[in-house]
Amino acid sequence: MSLILALLLSPLFLGMIVKIKAFFAGRKGQPLLQFYYDLVKLLQKGVVYSSSTTVVFRLSPWIALAAAVTALCILPLPGYSSWISFPGDFFVLFALLAVLRFSLVCAALDTGSSFEGMGASREVLFSFLAEPALLLSFLVLSFGLEGYSLHEILSNPFSIGGGKLVALYFISVSLFIVLLAENSRIPFDDPNTHLELTMIHEVMVLDHSGPDLAGILYTSALKLWILGSLWVGISSPWRGGSFYLDVLVFLGSMIFLAVIIGIIESILARVRLIRVSHALSLATVLAGVALLWIIG
Amino acid sequence: MEHTILNLVVLTILLSNIRLLNTSRLPVMILSVAIQGFVIGVLPLVLHWERINLSLWIIALIMIAIKGVILPRLLHRSMQEAGVIREVEPFVGPTVSLLIGLFLLALSYWITFPLRASLPEELFFVPVLALFTVFNGLFLIVSRKKAITQVIGYLTMENGVYAFGASLAVDHPFLVELGVLLDVWVGVFIMGIAIYHINREFDHIDTDKLSTLKH
Numbered sequence: 001m002s003l004i005l006a007l008l009l010s011p012l013f014l015g016m017i018v019k020i021k022a023f024f025a026g027r028k029g030q031p032l033l034q035f036y037y038d039l040v041k042l043l044q045k046g047v048v049y050s051s052s053t054t055v056v057f058r059l060s061p062w063i064a065l066a067a068a069v070t071a072l073c074i075l076p077l078p079g080y081s082s083w084i085s086f087p088g089d090f091f092v093l094f095a096l097l098a099v100l101r102f103s104l105v106c107a108a109l110d111t112g113s114s115f116e117g118m119g120a121s122r123e124v125l126f127s128f129l130a131e132p133a134l135l136l137s138f139l140v141l142s143f144g145l146e147g148y149s150l151h152e153i154l155s156n157p158f159s160i161g162g163g164k165l166v167a168l169y170f171i172s173v174s175l176f177i178v179l180l181a182e183n184s185r186i187p188f189d190d191p192n193t194h195l196e197l198t199m200i201h202e203v204m205v206l207d208h209s210g211p212d213l214a215g216i217l218y219t220s221a222l223k224l225w226i227l228g229s230l231w232v233g234i235s236s237p238w239r240g241g242s243f244y245l246d247v248l249v250f251l252g253s254m255i256f257l258a259v260i261i262g263i264i265e266s267i268l269a270r271v272r273l274i275r276v277s278h279a280l281s282l283a284t285v286l287a288g289v290a291l292l293w294i295i296g
Numbered sequence: 297m298e299h300t301i302l303n304l305v306v307l308t309i310l311l312s313n314i315r316l317l318n319t320s321r322l323p324v325m326i327l328s329v330a331i332q333g334f335v336i337g338v339l340p341l342v343l344h345w346e347r348i349n350l351s352l353w354i355i356a357l358i359m360i361a362i363k364g365v366i367l368p369r370l371l372h373r374s375m376q377e378a379g380v381i382r383e384v385e386p387f388v389g390p391t392v393s394l395l396i397g398l399f400l401l402a403l404s405y406w407i408t409f410p411l412r413a414s415l416p417e418e419l420f421f422v423p424v425l426a427l428f429t430v431f432n433g434l435f436l437i438v439s440r441k442k443a444i445t446q447v448i449g450y451l452t453m454e455n456g457v458y459a460f461g462a463s464l465a466v467d468h469p470f471l472v473e474l475g476v477l478l479d480v481w482v483g484v485f486i487m488g489i490a491i492y493h494i495n496r497e498f499d500h501i502d503t504d505k506l507s508t509l510k511h
Contacts, residue, residue, distance in 0.1 A: 166303060166307060277391055278318075278390055278391045278394075281391045281394050281395060282314075282318065282394060284395070284398075285314065285394045285395065285397065285398045288398045288401075288402075289310065289314075289398070289401065292401060292402060292405050293421075295405075
């Protein structure tokens with residue numbers, strides 16, 4: 001169920017963020033469904049391959065997409081079991097996200113362009129800094145809730161109880177920073193710009209075209225959805241009784257998240273590249289503080 | 297209710313410490329240390345709520361006034377007189393400072409652990425964070441170049457000493473504290489004057505440059 005929701009709605013989520021940004025800028029903005037149109041348009045186009053690329057370049061978008069879809073199979077709807085669920089499955093989820101990133105980085109290096117190599121190095125550096133925060137957060141949660149699968153962690157994180165609830169707030173903030181950084185949202189990277197020296201993610205996909213680019217765009221929408229729903233699962237305390245109510249609550253929380261991201265992107269400027277690692281280390285430190293808090 | 301307030305106090309101390317490590321802007325640092333001083337001034341009232349008496353009230357109010365208002369204002373004034381707004385190029389940058397801060401928090405946690413049996417469950421974090429504040433202040437002193445930042449580090453350390461005293465000593469922590477505070481008072485005074493004069497003589501207050509005088 002979570003898989004179907006994600007596959008259908010993740011481009012809409014991006015569309016909502018763009019719409020909210022347009023609202024803040026006083027523009028009408030592109031239609032909500034623009035990302036679907038983009039995907040359809042790109043799928044109908046032909047592909048251009050540079051003569052310096054190899055099979056790695058051609059495979060990478062589809063490996064990335066496969067990794068994202070597999071990760072979605074592991075990701076549960078908060079409060080419900082997912083397709084694949086076992087103790088420690090969040091490690092596999094993060095490993096799949098790493099596979100996704102690895103294949104995109106490989107493709108970027110495969111083009112032989114120095115510009116893309118630079119983007120790849122930045123992407124790897126920042127995810128290297130973001131991953132400890134992500135892992136530490138989920139270690140803290142599984143320790144505090146004594147549940148070791150995502151299903152158990154997300155089913156009711158607020159049962160962590162009493163003074164330890166504070167750790168949850170720290171983790172929520174930490175995960176939000178990681179969410180923005182990993183999906184190259186605005187304080188860290190601007191998803192709209194091209195040919196800017198500070199961009200991170202976009203620079204890696206400059207050489208992809210046609211269906212390959214569609215695969216990559218769709219993958220990044222899915223990635224945003226994955227991290228977004230992890231954040232929503234941890235930060236929203238409401239678990240309704242019935243299944244449909246829960247789905248509604250979940251979607252409402254996702255809309256809320258889109259509004260938050262849209263507002264943040266409207267009111268913040270992009271930070272200097274050197275400060276990105278700074279913010280990510282703050283995320284790691286917050287997760288570490290949460291760990292100490294929960295042990296105590 | 298008391299539990300919530302205690303949690304809030306503890307969290308404010310923690311977050312102000314992180315903010316102190318995180319930023320290089322002096323107004324922000326002074327504001328953080330002021331908030332921290334205020335909250336630490338409130339701490340004995342929260343901890344000893346049941347047997348609060350007039351002397352405790354008076355001492356707490358004096359502490360709040362000194363730590364939360366007077367010393368930060370003095371710092372602010374000497375900042376404006378010296379004309380520094382940023383700590384440029386500290387010995388340890390903000391990213392590494394944060395990670396070291398996490399290590400210091402773990403260290404103070406580890407040191408306080410044996411005290412655990414003698415403390416009520418909900419009070420455990422107060423001495424931990426008091427020690428962390430002390431370490432944090434010491435770290436700020438050794439890792440930053442500007443004299444004002446070092447004074448801020450000194451104040452942070454003193455905040456930690458006071459919080460540690462308030463959380464552990466039951467009856468007369470304040471006599472000792474008043475003595476310590478007097479030292480700090482003098483320290484801030486002298487350093488304030490020194491900063492002012494260093495600025496007048498040399499146009500900068502980078503203490504690192506002083507060490508070259510030895511050669």
